[in-house]
Amino acid sequence: MSRIGKKFINIPETIETSINGSDIKIQGPKGELIYTLPKCIEITEHNSIIKLLKNDNTKKTQALYGLSRTIVNNMVIGVSNGFSKQLEIHGVGYRCQMEDKNLILNVGYSHPVVIKPENNISIKVENNNFITITGINKELVGQTAAKIRSIRPPEPYKGKGIRYYKEIIKRKVGKAGK
Template sequence: MSRIGKRPVPVPKSVTVTVDGQTVKAKGPKGELEFVVNELCRVALENDKISVEPVNLSKPARAQWGMNRTMIANMMAGVTEAFTKKLELVGVGYRAAMKGSALNLQLGFSHEIDFPVPKGVKIETPKPTEIVISGIDKQLVGETAAKIRAYRPPEPYKGKGVKYEGEYIFRKEGKKK
């Protein structure tokens, strides 16, 4: 039995939720989101709580149970307060700046990288070596941060690259003579 799936998702006062079959729509102060629950799970809205149950106790249904509940909980959190991810650029000459609707990255390559900002995500650069990604869709914010980090992941010898704020980079010792 799923410990996460058993708990109902509380609906905040500032959020309006509609459940239509397998589709859950949430509208709040930050925006609105929609999620289609897998057909192996049932979803119900009862007295300001959304409950998710598996259709049967098969292994695939139980596997989807907790994930669907978490996706709905992330929707509730996203429409009330936005999700943010911070990236840090470590390295000489590594910079980031917004150029129109694209993020311009200088990461030690012979060329600059222009990253188009996806719809529903807001990117800011308070410092040239810091990128702040925010939005109401947790999955989209995380995916955008991962794509930017993938251009130059941190390397273990000097620690240069794009890393998440607070991420620990395991350092290696260089070659010895």
Template structure:
């Protein structure tokens, strides 16, 4: 039995869950999310808890059990609280700003990098070196943050680039001068 899968998902007040076969719709104060799951996983709503059960003991179904429960938990959390990822931009002349709803960044290229706004994603720039990506769909928020980070992955020697907030990477030492002669 999956340790994650056997835990019920508690539905907070203000959140409505509708289950239609293997399709789950979660409505909350921040929005609505709908997702269709594998029909081999049984999803039921009992009072204010969502119970996820598997219909067989096949290896693939066992793997889907905990995953399905975690995805439903993320849906409930997303529509009630939302998700956000904070990115820190490090480097001389590297900065970010909002142009309307789009995010424009100067990252040392000959041109500014413009990220178009995506439905369900909000960009915030509290300072020139900080970008906050937020929304209700955890998968979409983290994927957009990863796509932004891909423009300038942190450099191993100087630390320049786009970092996740709280991320720590040891910097490599540079060349040792005067050794080996």
């Protein structure tokens, strides 16, 4: 059984929180995030510490208890530090570039693939084959990175494709020639 929900969330001085029923709003130097807690979870704030409490003791409540605590903690980290994911492109002729705010990928298809980021997400390209995705919402950053990776996931024979930075790809042996 996970005990993540019982942990306190410490609020740094640069962050403001406001709790209105089951809604929590967190503002910081990078932006603001809002989250609505499930009805079976209560939230309290006292002396810059946030604590979550369960209303009942069912399996679903226990699962939502830990999840809600982690989401609120990620909100605090996001508005103070932010989150980032890095992707790298491997393959001959594979490259990427930015045009306005859109990411353009040339990864072996007959056409370039254009990706428009969400409102709170910023994408940067370095050396035509490194992509950095940053934002304050951990879920959106991870989802955007996964969406970009799914355009051309790394293949197991040559390792060509888009992969997370320092991701290890299990390689397969090709056909043996006679």
